[in-house]
Amino acid sequence: MAVAFGFAATEASAQQYQQQQPKSPVKFGVRVGANLSNWQGETVNSAQNLIDLSDGNVSRKMREGVHAGLYMSIPVGPGFEIEPGLQYSQKGTRLTGKLPWVETEFLNANLTVTNKAEYIELPVMAKLYVGEGFHIFAGPQVAYLLSNKVQAQASVLGFNALNREWDMKNGFREVDFSVVGGIGYQFTNGLNLSAGYDHGLNTIDQNGNFETYNRTFKASVGYTF
Numbered sequence: 001m002a003v004a005f006g007f008a009a010t011e012a013s014a015q016q017y018q019q020q021q022p023k024s025p026v027k028f029g030v031r032v033g034a035n036l037s038n039w040q041g042e043t044v045n046s047a048q049n050l051i052d053l054s055d056g057n058v059s060r061k062m063r064e065g066v067h068a069g070l071y072m073s074i075p076v077g078p079g080f081e082i083e084p085g086l087q088y089s090q091k092g093t094r095l096t097g098k099l100p101w102v103e104t105e106f107l108n109a110n111l112t113v114t115n116k117a118e119y120i121e122l123p124v125m126a127k128l129y130v131g132e133g134f135h136i137f138a139g140p141q142v143a144y145l146l147s148n149k150v151q152a153q154a155s156v157l158g159f160n161a162l163n164r165e166w167d168m169k170n171g172f173r174e175v176d177f178s179v180v181g182g183i184g185y186q187f188t189n190g191l192n193l194s195a196g197y198d199h200g201l202n203t204i205d206q207n208g209n210f211e212t213y214n215r216t217f218k219a220s221v222g223y224t225f
Contacts, residue, residue, distance in 0.1 A: 027073045029192075033220030035065035037091040039115075039204070041212035058097035063114060065090025067218060069121070079129035083137070085122070088146075091214050092117045109161075112153045115168070117204075117214075119143040123180055133188075138181040141198065145174045173206045176214060190224045 038060075069087020076082055092115035123141040130136060148169040154162035182196025200214035 025075050027224050029071050029073065029190075029222050029224035030069070031071055031085070031087065031194075031220050031222035032068040033066070033194075033218055035067055035090055035216050035218055036062045037065055037093065037117075037214065037216040038062045039093045039212050040215050041203070042210045058095060061094045061096060062217075063090075063092040063094045063116070065092070067121075067220070071222070073127075073224060081127040081129075083123075083125040083127050085125070087121050087123075089119045089121050089143070089216075090116070091119060091216055109156045110154065111162075112151075114151045114153075116147075116149045116151055116165075117172075118146045118148070119176065120146055125180065127184075129186075133186045135184050135186065136182070137184065137194070137196070138179070141178045141180045143176040143178070145169065145172060145176065148172045171206055173202060173204055176204065177201045178214065182218070186224070192222045192224060194218075194220045194222070196220070 067087050067089040069085055071083050071085035071087075074082045074084075094112065094114045096110065096112045098110055121141055121143040123139060125137040125139040127135050127137040147167070149165050150168045151165040152162060153160070153164075178198045178200045180196055180198050182194055184192055184194030186192045196218045198214065198216040198218065202213070203210065204212055204214055
């Protein structure tokens, strides 16, 4: 009789515990946002030397891009989640300049050269909530280079004189490793905002001849279902 009562009590406790647990602890979401990307390293130093020699006629700028993808939130403890994801992301860099010769100043000739790299990224973030909705995140990321192109654009007297694009994937590393970190806020309705930074760990040059790395700032809006 006592054994039966104990078994019934244990079964009731187990059922109560199961009822208290969330029915679907793993959640899925979508995310989209903007990128500001650049290169850092020897190639950039060479570009900076060119900028200095050109007496300000050449300038280095960040390349604007977008990112979009899916993620999965896996609770592993109070206020702590693991968030793997899969997303498309645009990176690269940009140089803009003018012809420096006085004889051509009246032409207002401008030239822009843009590296346009496109990646598929697989981040795995550890997310720690530090307040109601506020959280910090960090983790590794591996990215695969889908395409890499260079676009050259030139204008004279405000008219388009050149707009050419060619493939430059050859010689660039296909797999890029980086560490990612940032902050975010999760609303109770599923909407979330985040700002992060990607810090490339390996050179973008396949042979490592130039110590140049990807650097990207990201601002995102997402929704967790």
